[in-house]
Amino acid sequence: MSPILEARQLIKTFGRIVACDDLDMEVWPGEALAVVGESGSGKTTLLRCLSGLLAPDSGAVTFRSLGGETSDLYAISAARLRFLMRTEWGFVHQNPYQGLRMNVSAGGNIGERLMAAGDRHYGRIRGQATHWLNELEIDSARIDEHPRTFSGGMLQRLQIARNLVTGPRLLFMDEPTGGLDVSVQARLLDLLRDLIERLDLAVIFVTHDLAVARLIAERIMVMRDGQVVEQGLTDRVLDDPQHPYTQQLVASILRL
Amino acid sequence: MISEGYNFAYLDEQTKRMIRRALLKAVAVPGYQVPFSSREMPMPYGWGTGGIQLTASIIGTGDVLKVIDQGADDTTNAVSIRRFFARTSGVRTTTKTTEASIIQTRHRIPETPLRSGQIMVFQVPIPEPLRWLEPRETETRKLHALAEYGIAHVRLYEDISIMGRVATSYNYPVLVNGRYVMSPSPIPNFDNPKLHRSPALMLFGAGREQRIYAVPPHTDVHSLDFEDHPFKVQDWFEPCALCGSRRSYLDEIVTDDRGGRMFVCSDTDYCSQRIAEA
Numbered sequence: 001m002s003p004i005l006e007a008r009q010l011i012k013t014f015g016r017i018v019a020c021d022d023l024d025m026e027v028w029p030g031e032a033l034a035v036v037g038e039s040g041s042g043k044t045t046l047l048r049c050l051s052g053l054l055a056p057d058s059g060a061v062t063f064r065s066l067g068g069e070t071s072d073l074y075a076i077s078a079a080r081l082r083f084l085m086r087t088e089w090g091f092v093h094q095n096p097y098q099g100l101r102m103n104v105s106a107g108g109n110i111g112e113r114l115m116a117a118g119d120r121h122y123g124r125i126r127g128q129a130t131h132w133l134n135e136l137e138i139d140s141a142r143i144d145e146h147p148r149t150f151s152g153g154m155l156q157r158l159q160i161a162r163n164l165v166t167g168p169r170l171l172f173m174d175e176p177t178g179g180l181d182v183s184v185q186a187r188l189l190d191l192l193r194d195l196i197e198r199l200d201l202a203v204i205f206v207t208h209d210l211a212v213a214r215l216i217a218e219r220i221m222v223m224r225d226g227q228v229v230e231q232g233l234t235d236r237v238l239d240d241p242q243h244p245y246t247q248q249l250v251a252s253i254l255r256l
Numbered sequence: 257m258i259s260e261g262y263n264f265a266y267l268d269e270q271t272k273r274m275i276r277r278a279l280l281k282a283v284a285v286p287g288y289q290v291p292f293s294s295r296e297m298p299m300p301y302g303w304g305t306g307g308i309q310l311t312a313s314i315i316g317t318g319d320v321l322k323v324i325d326q327g328a329d330d331t332t333n334a335v336s337i338r339r340f341f342a343r344t345s346g347v348r349t350t351t352k353t354t355e356a357s358i359i360q361t362r363h364r365i366p367e368t369p370l371r372s373g374q375i376m377v378f379q380v381p382i383p384e385p386l387r388w389l390e391p392r393e394t395e396t397r398k399l400h401a402l403a404e405y406g407i408a409h410v411r412l413y414e415d416i417s418i419m420g421r422v423a424t425s426y427n428y429p430v431l432v433n434g435r436y437v438m439s440p441s442p443i444p445n446f447d448n449p450k451l452h453r454s455p456a457l458m459l460f461g462a463g464r465e466q467r468i469y470a471v472p473p474h475t476d477v478h479s480l481d482f483e484d485h486p487f488k489v490q491d492w493f494e495p496c497a498l499c500g501s502r503r504s505y506l507d508e509i510v511t512d513d514r515g516g517r518m519f520v521c522s523d524t525d526y527c528s529q530r531i532a533e534a
Contacts, residue, residue, distance in 0.1 A: 078398075078402065082404065101410075104414060105417060105418070107413070108410050108413050112407065112410050113406070115406040115407075115409040115413065116404060116407070117406070120409070120481075120483050121482060121483045121484055122413065122416055122482040122484050123484050125413065143417070144417050
């Protein structure tokens with residue numbers, strides 16, 4: 001088996017700030033990988049570089065499709081990159097306002113990717129939208145309502161539905177549970193874990209919340225100042241942190 | 257009477273050349289929006305500054321000009337633009353579709369079939385068909401370049417899910433020559449089929465937005481739709497109250513303050529011609 005996504009010698013700087021400092025990493029099919037670290041450690045920049053949203057200064061990101069064909073994200077054409085973006089992977093933003101169209105109904109939001117992929121059958125698009133609303137535990141009677149009438153947790157679930165409708169194999173998530181209260185967060189994580197399992201999704205998950213990482217991810221990467229200081233199986237890293245920074249992170253979790 | 261002190265058809269020759277160059281590109285790439293440096297015209301934006309610049313750039317002494325506003329030859333916009341060209345160029349003007357070589361229009365295509373050699377000039381307020389969903393110009397240009405037209409259908413999807421049918425009845429987006437999605441300007445969708453393989457040249461000018469685009473003669477123009485909700489034009493329950501036509505686009509006219517109304521052809525030339533023939 002080969003990795004679905006691979007990054008080699010990734011460097012991205014913003015002036016004097018080094019957000020990604022010569023990073024190497026890979027994600028395997030069906031694997032959930034958490035990227036943790038404090039604010040400003042380069043997590044989101046890494047995610048944006050990996051998902052084709054932000055070109056790195058140097059280095060390569062390679063995506064491997066189901067047939068084994070590889071594409072270097074920053075060497076292929078813009079058309080091909082955008083095609084991969086809306087068919088092979090999804091991106092769930094921390095702020096749902098970035099990932100959803102607020103003036104379009106929930107059904108339209110989900111259907112957009114299908115229509116972009118060339119589906120021109122209203123009934124089929126609507127059927128898919130209903131199906132994915134149900135999958136994400138949103139009342140399908142609300143299919144024609146605008147997202148702005150939805151609660152925070154529902155918005156995130158709608159955003160995930162919108163991404164999953166084209167059957168991607170890779171999902172990028174940037175703090176998808178940020179700003180949600182604990183019980184809503186727990187439900188969303190539960191749902192997500194189930195979907196990842198069932199759809200055999202590879203997930204790259206950026207979070208600053210170690211508890212969230214523990215629930216979702218099999219593998220964890222700890223970042224600091226643009227570098228990976230420690231990585232390994234989630235339980236191993238969190239139960240037996242080796243690097244002083246990881247030890248500090250784990251120790252700073254509040255216990256009740 | 258020709259006014260003194262103006263160049264032929266108001267615009268200076270350099271500006272006309274610039275616009276003609278843009279027009280050539282527009283005709284060569286059907287449906288593609290060509291930027292041009294729109295000039296200040298002696299009328300407010302929104303009154304047809306785009307169309308009037310196109311007409312000024314293509315009109316010659318041998319041309320016969322017709323100007324219509326929502327199908328009518330006798331409304332303010334039509335009368336003043338017709339007079340503008342009569343005064344600045346001295347060309348013959350007409351109200352008859354069959355006589356005209358250039359027809360500048362605001363939001364209608366005449367009912368009388370157009371013929372080869374005629375040019376339609378449309379006044380366009382918002383040239384970008386994707387603007388409704390995508391406010392960024394950089395992004396819409398990218399979508400056109402990559403022919404990513406999913407969001408054009410999202411609008412139709414919204415219509416069907418809310419109204420049960422596509423309720424967009426004017427400015428209905430079309431796919432030109434199988435490549436570019438184009439706004440046909442706010443003509444009723446009743447007129448969309450007339451764009452398809454028309455023998456006349458169709459030119460579109462947006463003055464404020466500084467865009468020119470075109471549909472050359474005999475070009476495929478398809479209105480966007482879904483397989484299970486095919487494109488459909490509006491129809492009426494009654495014929496025109498004046499000429500009895502069942503095949504023309506009708507305007508509703510309120511006749512009194514007690515609910516009285518009548519439906520008459522919006523194309524005044526077509527309607528009066530039919531009455532004269534009857």
